[in-house]
Amino acid sequence: MARTRLSRRDFIKLMGVSAASAAAGTQFLRGGPVFAAPNRQGPTTITFMGWGDVAEDEGVRAAIAVFEAEQDEVRVTWMHTPDNYNEKLLANVAAGTPPDTAFISQSQFRTLVHDGLTTDITDFVMSDPLLSQENYFVQPQETQRCTDENGRWHGIGSTWTANHLFINKDLFEEAGIEPPDFDDDKIWDWDTFLEAARLLTKDANGRHPGDAGFDLDNVVQWGFYYDTSWWMTFDQLAKVNGGALSDGQLLTLDTPEALAGIQAFADLIHVHHVMPQAVFFNELGMSATQMLDTRRLAMVLDGSWALSYMYVVPSLGVGPVPVLSPNGQASGQGHLHCILKGTQKVEASWKWLRFLATPFYQTHFCKLGLWIPNQTAMLTEEGMDEWITEGMHPANYRKFVSEYIPKHMSPTLVPAGFPRAQSIFYPALERVMNGEGPAAELIPPAVAEANAILTAEYINA
Numbered sequence: 001m002a003r004t005r006l007s008r009r010d011f012i013k014l015m016g017v018s019a020a021s022a023a024a025g026t027q028f029l030r031g032g033p034v035f036a037a038p039n040r041q042g043p044t045t046i047t048f049m050g051w052g053d054v055a056e057d058e059g060v061r062a063a064i065a066v067f068e069a070e071q072d073e074v075r076v077t078w079m080h081t082p083d084n085y086n087e088k089l090l091a092n093v094a095a096g097t098p099p100d101t102a103f104i105s106q107s108q109f110r111t112l113v114h115d116g117l118t119t120d121i122t123d124f125v126m127s128d129p130l131l132s133q134e135n136y137f138v139q140p141q142e143t144q145r146c147t148d149e150n151g152r153w154h155g156i157g158s159t160w161t162a163n164h165l166f167i168n169k170d171l172f173e174e175a176g177i178e179p180p181d182f183d184d185d186k187i188w189d190w191d192t193f194l195e196a197a198r199l200l201t202k203d204a205n206g207r208h209p210g211d212a213g214f215d216l217d218n219v220v221q222w223g224f225y226y227d228t229s230w231w232m233t234f235d236q237l238a239k240v241n242g243g244a245l246s247d248g249q250l251l252t253l254d255t256p257e258a259l260a261g262i263q264a265f266a267d268l269i270h271v272h273h274v275m276p277q278a279v280f281f282n283e284l285g286m287s288a289t290q291m292l293d294t295r296r297l298a299m300v301l302d303g304s305w306a307l308s309y310m311y312v313v314p315s316l317g318v319g320p321v322p323v324l325s326p327n328g329q330a331s332g333q334g335h336l337h338c339i340l341k342g343t344q345k346v347e348a349s350w351k352w353l354r355f356l357a358t359p360f361y362q363t364h365f366c367k368l369g370l371w372i373p374n375q376t377a378m379l380t381e382e383g384m385d386e387w388i389t390e391g392m393h394p395a396n397y398r399k400f401v402s403e404y405i406p407k408h409m410s411p412t413l414v415p416a417g418f419p420r421a422q423s424i425f426y427p428a429l430e431r432v433m434n435g436e437g438p439a440a441e442l443i444p445p446a447v448a449e450a451n452a453i454l455t456a457e458y459i460n461a
Contacts, residue, residue: 043072044348049079049089050103050335055308057082059364067355074348093117093340100343101352104155104336106145107231107414107422110248112338114416114458118154119339124350125153131357135376138406142374145411146336149248155336156357159371161304162332162409163236164400165319166288171221171298172317175199180319181396182404190240190264193322197223197274200298209273216273223274225281225288226301228265228433231422235331235412236301237262237429242327248413250454251421253429254447257325262432263439264324270435277434289313307369311392318394320404332409334374363387372401379406417458421450 050060057080064076079099081088086108092098104112112118126132137143138160146153165180172179177196180188188196198208200223203215227233234253235245243258245251252258268275281287284296289306291297293313301321302310310316321330337356339349355361359378365371366378366387377383379402388398415421428446432439 043075044345045075045077046100046343046345046348046352047077047079048101048352049081049092049099051082051085052080053082055368055370056365059361059368062364063356063361066360067352070355071351074351076352098340098342100345100349101337101339103158104338106333106335106412107418109145109155109336109338110148110414110416111418111458113148113154117341119341119343119346119349120152120154121156121339121350121353122151122153124354125156128354131156131354138374138376138379141332141406141409141411144413145333155338156353157334157374158337158356159334159362159365160332160374160405160409161334161371162405163232163301163303163321163330164404165299165301165321166292166306166310166313167299167317167319168292168295168297168313168315169317170315171200171295172196175298179317180322182320182399187320187408188322190322190324193224194268194272194274197268197299198272199223201274214273219273219276221295222276222291222297224268224299224301225275225291225297226265227278227288228429229278229426231414231418232303232331232333232412234425234429236321237265239331239410240264240321240328241324242329244410244413246413246415246418249415249459250451251415251425251447253425254444257327259439259443261324262429262443266432266435266439269433292316304372305370307392311369316394318396318400320400320408329408329410330404331412332405333412334371359383359386367392369393372405415454415458417454421454424450424453 048060052060060078060080064078068075085103086105089098089102104118130136137157141160142157145157146155148154167179169179177199180186198210200221201209201219202221204218204220205213205215207214228237231245238244238253238258238261241257241261241264243252243255243261245253253262269277286294286296288297288300288302289310292300292310307318321328323329337353339346339353343349359375362371362373362375362378363386366373367389369389369392373379373383378387384398384402425446428442431437431442436442
């Protein structure tokens with residue numbers, strides 16, 4: 001399949017950038033921020049493209065209102081794009097009409113950086129008296145996800161989101177099982193997790209997997225579920241055992257650690273019978289939230305954003321990711337805010353990007369249960385008082401964000417060219433999860449094929 005990739009030169013041509021503005025951009029890249037003379041013609045209007053449901057759309061609009069009320073130099077036009085976001089963003093780029101600033105998914109970030117479609121904002125970040133403070137962001141995770149291989153910043157994380165367990169506490173209490181918690185000595189190892197999942201899985205006669213007569217075709221309550229069908233989950237499969245999706249440039253899902261993690265999840269379906277296949281949810285017509293709420297499911301591993309809709313489950317609790325080895329970690333991510341290359345409004349765009357990296361913007365979404373902060377000031381007791389919301393956040397949420405995340409969360413690093421690599425790798429993973437063969441046999445050839453393409457077209461190109 002032919003790949004569309006724009007060089008920096010091609011992009012500038014597409015953008016129709018004038019020689020003067022191109023020169024200004026070069027000066028910015030070489031010598032630091034280029035500050036334009038005060039605009040005496042009125043405010044500069046920039047565009048901001050992003051996705052999101054109603055709550056996120058309203059949050060962005062509220063942020064724009066506050067930003068515009070605080071100063072009179074920059075106005076923001078919100079390009080809300082809830083569907084097919086990546087395709088529409090790239091179509092705008094190819095058409096020469098990219099937004100000035102935008103949400104960029106981590107799954108696309110390094111590909112866009114590699115193709116020269118983002119603006120290097122390192123000098124802005126390093127010269128900013130607030131954002132450049134050593135402990136302003138949760139580190140080193142923030143730097144790891146926002147910079148290229150040379151340590152240059154091309155975006156700022158909107159937030160953190162991280163995987164963790166959502167549980168039905170009533171089912172745990174009935175089974176006499178103490179739920180895991182975010183203290184180091186209460187994070188479940190895999191054997192403890194597996195035994196709990198077994199006891200929480202029941203057929204119509206109340207039998208558990210491993211019991212004589214257990215009816216796998218008539219399970220009325222499942223112990224656990226995890227959707228393994230998209231990029232952030234690939235990383236989590238590996239990270240429970242100390243592996244990872246990639247090293248930032250190549251896929252590393254063929255390492256012994258990653259293969260064991262992938263196999264452990266497949267075994268939950270085909271060996272231990274405590275997790276249904278994804279097709280089960282389609283046949284039942286219920287979401288994981290509905291399954292938790294109706295006592296059909298005891299535990300689900302999902303992103304922290306799911307709290308924004310799972311909070312309606314009356315007996316909802318949260319817990320850490322179970323680990324297969326002491327090196328196991330939780331995967332974390334969050335989209336980035338970036339300035340697109342070619343904009344003639346770099347300074348105005350930076351002012352908006354900086355505003356998005358201050359507590360006001362994150363606080364709104366944290367209160368909704370959608371996000372968790374990437375700013376350390378919001379993780380102090382005083383800071384958490386500003387956004388932890390009774391009725392939304394479970395009692396142990398403070399420990400989750402202030403202790404567990406900094407210590408046990410590792411950002412998902414996605415290499416340049418990943419969209420194409422994923423199309424090669426994912427069918428092999430799907431076969432493992434369908435029980436068609438072991439991870440050690442099916443995964444390495446697919447990873448090797450994908451890495452050959454990444455090496456030829458993104459590393460050595």
